[in-house]
Amino acid sequence: MTSAQLFYVINLLIYAGVDIVACLGLSQQFGVAGVTNFAFIIFQAAGAYTAAILSLPSQAANGGFQSYIGGWNLPWPVPWIAAAIVGGLVALPFTFLVGRRLRGDFAAVGLLVTAVMANLLVTDYRPLLNGAAGLSLVPAPLQGEYNPLSQSYQWVYAAVALVLAAAVFWLVQRVTESPYGRSLRAMRDNDLVADSLGKNLVSMRAAMLVLGGALAGLSGAILVGFINLWAPSAWGYAETIVLFAAVIIGGAGNHRGAVLGAILVPVGFEEATRYISGPPGLVDDLQWVAIGLLIVIFLWFRPQGVLPERRRLIGAGPPPVKPLDMPNDLVMMPGSPRAADATSHDGLAGSAAGRPITRSVPSGAQPDGGVVLRAVDVTRDFGGVHAVAGVSIEVRRGTLTGLIGPNGAGKSTLLAMLAGTLPVTSGQVIYAGADVTGVPAYRRARLGLVRTFQLASEFKRLTVMENLLSAVPVNRGDSLAGALRGRRYWRRDEEAAIARARDLLDRFGLSGYADTYAGDLSGGQRRLTEIMRALMAEPAMLLLDEPMAGVHPRLARQIGAQLLGLCAEGMTILMVEHELAIMDEFCDPVIVMAEGAVLASGTMASLRSRAEVVEAYLVG
Amino acid sequence: MSLFLASFGFGLVTAAVLAIAAVGFTMQFAVTDVLNLAYGAVMIASAFVAYALNQAGVDVWIGLLAAAVAGAAGSVLLNQGIYTPFQRRASASGIRAPITMVIVSLGMMLIIEFGLQAIVGGTNVSYTMSQGPTVKADGLVLTTVQLVIIGLSVVIMAGVHVLLRYTKLGKAMRATAANRSLARNCGIRTARIVTLTWALTGALCGIAGTVFAINNGSFGATSTDLFLVVILAAVFLGGPGQAYGAMAGALVIGLATEISAAYINPSYKYVIAFAVLLIVMAVRPGGVLGATA
Numbered sequence: 001m002t003s004a005q006l007f008y009v010i011n012l013l014i015y016a017g018v019d020i021v022a023c024l025g026l027s028q029q030f031g032v033a034g035v036t037n038f039a040f041i042i043f044q045a046a047g048a049y050t051a052a053i054l055s056l057p058s059q060a061a062n063g064g065f066q067s068y069i070g071g072w073n074l075p076w077p078v079p080w081i082a083a084a085i086v087g088g089l090v091a092l093p094f095t096f097l098v099g100r101r102l103r104g105d106f107a108a109v110g111l112l113v114t115a116v117m118a119n120l121l122v123t124d125y126r127p128l129l130n131g132a133a134g135l136s137l138v139p140a141p142l143q144g145e146y147n148p149l150s151q152s153y154q155w156v157y158a159a160v161a162l163v164l165a166a167a168v169f170w171l172v173q174r175v176t177e178s179p180y181g182r183s184l185r186a187m188r189d190n191d192l193v194a195d196s197l198g199k200n201l202v203s204m205r206a207a208m209l210v211l212g213g214a215l216a217g218l219s220g221a222i223l224v225g226f227i228n229l230w231a232p233s234a235w236g237y238a239e240t241i242v243l244f245a246a247v248i249i250g251g252a253g254n255h256r257g258a259v260l261g262a263i264l265v266p267v268g269f270e271e272a273t274r275y276i277s278g279p280p281g282l283v284d285d286l287q288w289v290a291i292g293l294l295i296v297i298f299l300w301f302r303p304q305g306v307l308p309e310r311r312r313l314i315g316a317g318p319p320p321v322k323p324l325d326m327p328n329d330l331v332m333m334p335g336s337p338r339a340a341d342a343t344s345h346d347g348l349a350g351s352a353a354g355r356p357i358t359r360s361v362p363s364g365a366q367p368d369g370g371v372v373l374r375a376v377d378v379t380r381d382f383g384g385v386h387a388v389a390g391v392s393i394e395v396r397r398g399t400l401t402g403l404i405g406p407n408g409a410g411k412s413t414l415l416a417m418l419a420g421t422l423p424v425t426s427g428q429v430i431y432a433g434a435d436v437t438g439v440p441a442y443r444r445a446r447l448g449l450v451r452t453f454q455l456a457s458e459f460k461r462l463t464v465m466e467n468l469l470s471a472v473p474v475n476r477g478d479s480l481a482g483a484l485r486g487r488r489y490w491r492r493d494e495e496a497a498i499a500r501a502r503d504l505l506d507r508f509g510l511s512g513y514a515d516t517y518a519g520d521l522s523g524g525q526r527r528l529t530e531i532m533r534a535l536m537a538e539p540a541m542l543l544l545d546e547p548m549a550g551v552h553p554r555l556a557r558q559i560g561a562q563l564l565g566l567c568a569e570g571m572t573i574l575m576v577e578h579e580l581a582i583m584d585e586f587c588d589p590v591i592v593m594a595e596g597a598v599l600a601s602g603t604m605a606s607l608r609s610r611a612e613v614v615e616a617y618l619v620g
Numbered sequence: 621m622s623l624f625l626a627s628f629g630f631g632l633v634t635a636a637v638l639a640i641a642a643v644g645f646t647m648q649f650a651v652t653d654v655l656n657l658a659y660g661a662v663m664i665a666s667a668f669v670a671y672a673l674n675q676a677g678v679d680v681w682i683g684l685l686a687a688a689v690a691g692a693a694g695s696v697l698l699n700q701g702i703y704t705p706f707q708r709r710a711s712a713s714g715i716r717a718p719i720t721m722v723i724v725s726l727g728m729m730l731i732i733e734f735g736l737q738a739i740v741g742g743t744n745v746s747y748t749m750s751q752g753p754t755v756k757a758d759g760l761v762l763t764t765v766q767l768v769i770i771g772l773s774v775v776i777m778a779g780v781h782v783l784l785r786y787t788k789l790g791k792a793m794r795a796t797a798a799n800r801s802l803a804r805n806c807g808i809r810t811a812r813i814v815t816l817t818w819a820l821t822g823a824l825c826g827i828a829g830t831v832f833a834i835n836n837g838s839f840g841a842t843s844t845d846l847f848l849v850v851i852l853a854a855v856f857l858g859g860p861g862q863a864y865g866a867m868a869g870a871l872v873i874g875l876a877t878e879i880s881a882a883y884i885n886p887s888y889k890y891v892i893a894f895a896v897l898l899i900v901m902a903v904r905p906g907g908v909l910g911a912t913a
Contacts, residue, residue, distance in 0.1 A: 036719050038726070096902045103905070105655055105718035106860075110901045112657070112726070113849050117894040120846070124887045237845075241726060248723075285738035292730030296702065299724055 017161025025215030034188030047217025087217015134231020251305025402587030448540030460519030635874025644824030663829030691826020
C-alpha cells in the first residue's frame with residue numbers, strides 16, 4: 001500500500017472509533033432507556049470544543065487570527081477527560097425536558113430545536129468559539145513529544161481510538177446487562193408502569209442524559225484531536241439523524257447493533273458515497289435523502305434492526321412437568337407443590353423460597369385502628385368534569401375490599417390518585433398513618449403501596465421473568481453505581497430475586513413461560529404476569545384495577561382464591577371489579593361508587609338490599 | 621418610536637405568515653397525533669411549485685393557488701402513504717407510537733427537503749413580482765404585498781373559525797380530534813375526516829410556504845429550518861392541537877421575534893421563539909393561551 005492508502009485506512013479506523021463511541025452513547029439513551037435525544041450532536045460538539053480550547057494555546061500565541069475563550073494549552077489526556085465531563089454536564093439540564101411530565105415526542109422536538117438554536121448561536125457569536133469559521137490549528141495530543149504527521153503516531157492514535165471504543169462497549173454493556181439496565185428497559189417499554197413499580201424516572205433519565213452526553217463529548221474529543229479543527233458546519237442538527245439511522249439500522253437496544261450501525265452508516269455509507277462525482281452539492285443532498293429513506297424503510301421493514309435486541313434467557317429453572325398450552329389449568333398444574341389445596345387459603349402461606357410474599361405495613365398503621373389506606377375528601381377534576389368528587393374511604397388491614405360502580409363512576413381515577421399516578425385536585429391520601437398526598441408514585445410503591453393497571457401494562461420487550469425481576473424493590477445492582485460495580489456486587493440479590501420469581505411462576509403455573517416475551521402472551525397470561533409482578537414489588541397493600549377483566553371465569557375464581565390467600569397472610573387489597581359474582585364470592589367489604597361519589601359500602605348482601613344501590617348499579 | 625412602529629409592522633406580517641402555518645400544523649397534530657416535522661419541508665416545496673410557475677410567466681398570486689393544491693396533495697400523500705400505515709401498525713403492536721412517528725417525520729423532512737434541494741440546487745431564488753406602492757401610516761410602513769399577506773391571513777383565520785364552529789365538517793373534525801374511536805362510533809367517517817383535514821391543512825401549508833417565501837424575498841430549500849422552530853413555538857404556546865391557541869401563539873411569537881430583532885442582533889431574533897418553546901414545554905406542556913377548540 002502506498003502511504004496515501006495507509007493514511008486512508010488509518011482515517012477510517014479513527015472515524016470508526018469516534019462513531020462507535022457516539023453510537024454506543026445514543027444506543028444507551030435511545031435503544032435501552034427510550035430517551036429520544038434529538039440534540040445528541042450538540043454534546044459531541046461540547047466535548048470537541050472543550051478539548052479544543054483546553055489544548056489550544058492562548059489566542060495571541062496562536063497567531064491571533066482566531067477568537068476563543070480558554071487556550072490553556074493543557075497536556076493530553078486532560079482535554080479528553082474534560083470533554084467527557086463537560087459533555088455530561090451540559091446534558092444534565094435537559095432533564096427538565098425528558099424527566100417526567102413531557103410526552104416523549106414533545107421532548108424529542110424540544111431537543112431538536114435546541115440543537116438547531118445552539119448551532120445558530122455558536123455560528124453567530126464569534127468571541128466565544130470563533131463563530132462560523134470555527135477553531136483550527138487545534139493541537140494533536142502530545143504533539144510536543146511526538147510528530148503527529150508520522151505514520152507510527154497515527155497508527156497509535158487509531159489504536160487508542162479503538163481501545164476507547166472497546167472500553168465504552170464494555171461500560172455500556174455492563175450497565176445494560178444489570179438489574180439497573182433492566183429497569184431502564186422497563187422504563188423504555190412503559191414509563192408510567194415503571195413509575196408505579198418504584199422506579200425513579202427522573203433520576204434514571206438524568207443518568208442516561210449524562211452518560212450519553214459524556215460519551216458524545218469523548219467522541220468529539222477524539223475526533224477534534226485528529227482532524228485539528230472544529231466548526232458549526234460539522235455539527236448541524238441533521239448529524240444527529242445520521243447517528244439515529246446508525247442505531248436504528250444496527251438494532252436499537254443491542255449495543256453490538258450500534259457498533260455495526262456505526263460502521264455501516266456514518267463510516268461505510270458516507271465513505272462509499274464520497275467518491276461519487278456529480279454537480280457540487282448534489283451528492284451531499286442525495287446522501288441526506290438516502291439517510292432519511294434508510295430510517296423510514298428500516299422502521300417499516302425491519303424495525304428491530306440488523307442485530308435485534310437479544311432475548312435475555314434467565315431460564316425457567318427446572319423445566320415444567322408439562323408445557324402449558326392454556327393458562328386455565330393454572331393453579332391446578334400437576335407440578336405445583338400446592339396443587340391439591342390451591343383453592344384453600346392456607347395453601348398459599350409460606351413459599352418454597354422460604355420468604356413470605358407480603359411484607360408488613362410500615363409501623364404507624366396500628367394506631368389507626370387497622371386502617372391501612374384512607375382517602376379523605378379526595379377530588380379530581382378533568383376540565384370542568386368532576387371525575388371524582390369528594391370521596392372518603394377506608395381500607396382495613398387484611399381485607400380484600402371491592403370497589404364497584406358503573407362505567408365512568410371514577411373508580412380507576414380514584415385508584416390512580418391513591419397510587420399517585422394522578423395528582424389529586426384536592427383532598428388527602430393517608431397510607432400507613434402518614435400523609436402521602438404529595439408523595440410521587442414511585443416512592444409510594446417503595447413504601448409498599450403498589451398498583452396494577454386496567455389496560456394491559458406488561459413490559460412487552462422484557463421476558464416474563466424479567467418483568468417479574470424488574471419490580472424487585474431492593475437490588476444492589478439497581479442503580480448506576482451498583483451496575484458499574486459489576487455482577488459480583490449484585491449477584492446475590494439477583495439470585496434471591498430469581499428464586500422468588502420462580503416460586504411465583506410456579507404458584508401461578510407460568511413456569512413454562514419464564515423466557516417468553518411478555519408481549520407474546522395471551523390476555524389472561526398478561527394479567528397474571530402483572531399480578532405476579534406487583535407481588536414481586538413486595539407490597540403491603542395492592543391496588544388492583546380489574547385484574548380479572550378478560551380472563552376466563554374459572555381462572556378468575558382461581559385468582560380470587562389466590563388473593564384471599566394473600567390477605568390471610570396479612571396483605572391488604574383494594575380491587576376494582578365489574579363482575580358481581582366475584583364480589584359476592586371474595587370481597588368484603590365492598591364500596592359502591594357512582595358519578596364520582598361513594599354511594600354505599602358494606603357486605604355485598606347488605607348492598608343488595610339497599611334500594612339506591614340497586615337502582616344505580618346492580619340493576620342497570 | 622418609529623423603530624418600534626416599523627418593527628411592529630414587520631411583526632404583524634410575520635404573525636400573519638406564522639398564523640397560517642401554525643394553524644395547519646396544529647390541526648394536523650389534533651386529528652392524527654403526529655408532530656409533523658416535515659411540515660416546513662412541505663411548505664418550502666410548495667413555494668417552489670409557485671416559483672416554477674412564476675418562472676414560466678405566471679403571476680405569483682396564481683402560483684399561490686397552485687402551491688395550495690400542491691401542499692394539499694403532498695400532505696395527503698404523506699399522511700396516507702407514510703404516517704397512517706406506521707400508526708396503524710404501531711397501534712396494532714402497541715409500542716411507543718409517538719416516538720416512532722416523530723422519527724419517521726424527521727426522516728421525511730430530510731427526504732423532502734434535500735430531495736428538493738437536489739432538484740432546485742443550493743442557491744437562493746426570488747419570485748418575480750412587484751411589491752406595489754408603500755403604504756405609510758404614523759410611522760407604520762408596509763408594502764402593498766405585506767398588506768395583502770395580512771389580509772389573506774385574516775380571511776383564512778376567519779374561514780377556519782367558520783369551518784370549525786359552523787359547519788358539519790368542522791364539527792366532525794373537532795370530534796375526531798377529541799376522540800377518534802368515539803367519533804367513529806358516533807357514525808363519523810373518521811378516515812375521511814382525517815384525509816380531508818390533511819388536504820385542508822396541506823393547503824394552508826402550501827399557502828404559508830408561498831407567503832413565507834414572498835415575505836422573505838429570497839428563499840432556498842432549507843429556508844424553513846429555522847421557521848419550523850417559530851411554528852413550533854407558536855403551536856406549543858397555544859397548546860398543541862388548539863387551532864385558536866395557534867392563532868394567538870402566532871400573534872405573540874410573530875410580534876415578539878420582530879420587535880426584539882429591532883433592539884438586539886437580528887440574527888438572534890429566533891432565540892425568543894426558542895426560549896418561549898422550551899419554557900412552555902417545561903412549565904405548561906398543555907399550552908398557555910389555548911382556548912378549548
